[in-house]
Amino acid sequence: MRTHYNTCLNLDNVGEEVSLCGWVNSYRDHGGVIFIDLRDRSGLIQLVCDPKDSKEAHEIASLVRNEFVLIAKGKVRKRGENLTNSKLKTGEIEVLVTKLLIENESETVPFDAEDETVNEELRLKYRFLELRNPKLYNNFALRSKACIAARTSLANMGFLEVETPILTRATPEGARDYLVPSRIHQGQFYALPQSPQLFKQLLMCSGFDKYFQIAKCFRDEDLRADRQPEFTQIDVEMSFCTQEDVIKSAEIFLKDIFKACDKEIQIPFRRMPYDEAMEKYGSDKPDLRFNLEFIDVADIFSRSNNQIFSDIAKDTKQNRVKALKVPKGDTIFSKRQMQKFEEYVRKFGAKGLAFIQVKEDGLKGPLCKFFDEKDLDELVKICALEVGDVVFFGAGAKKTVLDYMGRFRVFLAKELNIINEDELNFVWIVDFPMFEKNDDGTYSAMHHPFTMPKNIDEKDLENIKSIAYDIVLNGVELGGGSVRIHKNEIQQKVFKLLNIEKEEQEEKFGFLLDALKFGAPPHAGIAIGLDRLIMLVSKASSIREVIAFPKTQRAQCLMTNAPSEVPTLSLKELGIKIRENLK
Template sequence: MRSHYCGDVNKSHLGQEVTLVGWVNRSRDLGGVVFLDLRDREGLVQVVYDPDLKDVFDIASTLRSEFCVQVKGVVSARPESQVNSNMKTGEIEILGKQLTIINASAPLPLSMDNYQNNSEEQRLKYRYLDLRRPEMAERLIFRAKVTSSVRRFLDSNGFLDIETPILTKATPEGARDYLVPSRTYKGQFFALPQSPQLFKQLLMMSGFDRYYQIVKCFRDEDLRADRQPEFTQIDIETSFMSSEQVMEKTEQMMRGLFQDLLNVDLGDFPRMSYAEAMKRYGSDKPDLRNPLELVDIADLVNNVEFAVFNGPANDVEGRVAALRIPTGASLSRKQIDDYTKYAGIYGAKGLAWMKINDLAAGIEGIQSPVLKFLTEAIVNDIISRTGAQTADIILFGADKATVVEEAMGALRLKAGEDFKLLEGEWRPLWVVDFPMFEQINGGFHAVHHPFTAPRGISAEQLAADPAVAISDAYDMVLNGCELGGGSVRIHNAEMQSTVFGILGIEAEEANEKFGFLLEALRYGTPPHAGLAFGLDRIIMLMTGASSIRDVMAFPKTTTAACPLTNAPGFANPVQLAELGIAVVEKVKTEE
């Protein structure tokens, strides 16, 4: 039905007859001549109809936005005064000779321009219309180019694309599983995979040295802008490769991706330990475009008569940190109060501050509600350590270290945006040397997942002091966003059983849930390591979208619903009976 895509017609086709199909983006009648902007996935082209061809002109006069039509005409150069440099096809137009309405369109339920004010609910309900907008179409086309580039790289480096099961068994990945009832085994359930973790390890045990898969994963968790109940991973696993080699290979892949598709050289990927990242930035995925850093001052305030400071300063689990914001003394009291409320979202009980109004004036040039608790020597030491200058403000966080890091890390990002401090467009890094475990409510939990190997210690040493163990894990971070995470995996049964024991998974439970893995580890398992990238997140960053929902064809809402299909829905009672499932209605509480 077509000879060319609309966006592909150019001056090389002058004088040629072309056949185009697509949607009416806009139609306008200017003094008896109808101008039609025809759109398909590759772009727009202008079609002109004049009254000389009365039958065709009459049809053109009836067109409205989103009519699906076929156009036949001759490519002609636009008059020089009408060349549109903002359009790929802006140097030419089509002199329309024939016009067929393939399918008319009813009045549209949403605006179709890129400045539309449609609600997200509307956009998802009429997603097939929303995806026609050039902005959205370009993102999905870009996504296809990314996956194609990734496949080419991995294929050319000896990786095999191998599919793993979607119906599997629940695994402890840190979120709730989506369960699928079995009709054959009533009362029993499959789980949709949160990742192909165990299967890709089993593939390494099977001798398939290098595996990859662009795979759907499912997590029933609270959603945010960069979370969805179903998402896509670039999943990679290797045998006989160290963590350094895996990082080198995947870094090479990411460099090539940005170079090929954005003409961007990502530059160096520095390495930073988890401990350093938390100390300097309050985050394990620091945005290095932001020059602000947290500075510890506990040793300066441990003896002051101010419990808010001296309490955390003398607590082994506490931290007192300062954040200097250049030119921040311009903040009004209301703006400081807003920053205080913002820090409160992350658990901070308050926010102390100090304005450096005039550094040369000494203590007289300092303004702070906590100044009365600090000696001039302490103030000078704080100013010296933070590097504060006239017109700066210093914000203080004092609490448990975890609270300080989360709250002050978030304030660092907000201040960087508010004061336009970001430097450079792309700043990647590797965060390494994560702790194996974190302690929550007296118990140990895996920081990555329970199949991650510790670095440089035996199972006996790990069991003796798990709190200090460092994992052989690594995260790739770009502009404060974790692109992917990976690790060297445990490849012997003794170490795996030890980790399960530390996590409180007793032998009987471990055998029930992971007996197949522990058994497989007994038969000559090779050392192996891998990494999984979040494809949706990568596309979001590369296209500048604000949410991964804008780079997915049919995403869910923030409540994990699909307005387009009205999913989820209630199951047929007959199906439920076959599955042996009874639905318990939610009890309504009286007001």
């Protein structure tokens, strides 16, 4: 039907007869000559329908409206003097139409695809219309390039693409499973995979050596801007390798992906131990595009004449006292802003937000009265304070302080407008704790129970480290992985520390444990969140902008009205009966 896409045409095509297909983006009648901006996936081109050249085409053009589907034939010509449009790729040319066909009409659309002020629910209900927005199309063109680059890069490194099952069994991986009832085995359920974790380990036990997959994953959890119930990850596993081998391979295919997306990145990436990330930035996914860092001032606060502060500061295992200096902050922030800061951190468990201002005549603030002159001088030295600075303090339980101060750090950077939105700042976070303590005093695996520990015989569980690694970009976790346990005796030690009894082991992981008994090789892997990656590269505000047909924050598809009720007969075939008054 077409000879060219719109933006394939330029001045070199002047005089050529062409056939174009697309939608009416807009139309204008200028004194009998009708101009149509025709849109296809590549962009816009101007059609000119002049009754002098084709009366028939002009008559048809008078009937068109926005979003009508057209097939147009005509001759490319250069636009007249002072009539070029620098905003369009095709702004120097136009097509004089000799034949025009309305292939399909369109009702009046509920919104303009490029109007981003439209209510999101309406846009998601008519997602197929919103996807006509060139900005969204470009996101998916970028996503396609990234997938092709990932496949090519991994194939060049000897990885084999293998699909793993979507219908599997439920395993504990940190979130709720989506369950699928079985018609044949009534009363039993499949689970949709939260990740291909166990299957890719089994492939290593099978001798596949290097595996990858662009895999669909499913998690029934509360949603937010960068989370969907179904998502996609670039899943990689390799045998007879170390952490270094996995990181090197990941850096290579990430570099190739970003190059395909017209972004040059430098490898190797910076590395940072988990403990350093938490102590300096309050996050295991620190945004390093700006330099605000925490300073430990527990020693100074332990000498405070305020017993609350001193008691907190003396227990360095359970508590933290952190300072956060903002250069020239005292000359920037108003009293109202300072109150706003305290309100912000209180939302995340802070009891308050102490601060000291550096004035020409010395330190000022209610906090100063709790320290003697010598300690205040030491504070100035440790924090490298200068006139005009302000320093904020967080004190209390370790987990709470690091959390709210980490959030506050990013909040301040946005208030100060010091984040370079064009920068791509990667960092590997390594040496994660093997276990994390739950609110009820029990422990769970920070990543998953198949992660190889570094020092499994350490008596204090909180000091056991794992050979695990996360890749972080601009404060967003792109993905992560670990070296896996391949020896049954180590796996049993981990299960024992997690209080997972033999019966539960066999029920949930029996097939993997069997594989470990039959010559499992050393193996490790990583998974990169494709949706998050494309969100960051395209500077989208949400992963919903890079997923063709996303769900809402209530996990609904407004376009198809999913989830939905199903006929009673279908439920009967599955052996399921819906209880009344579930609410």
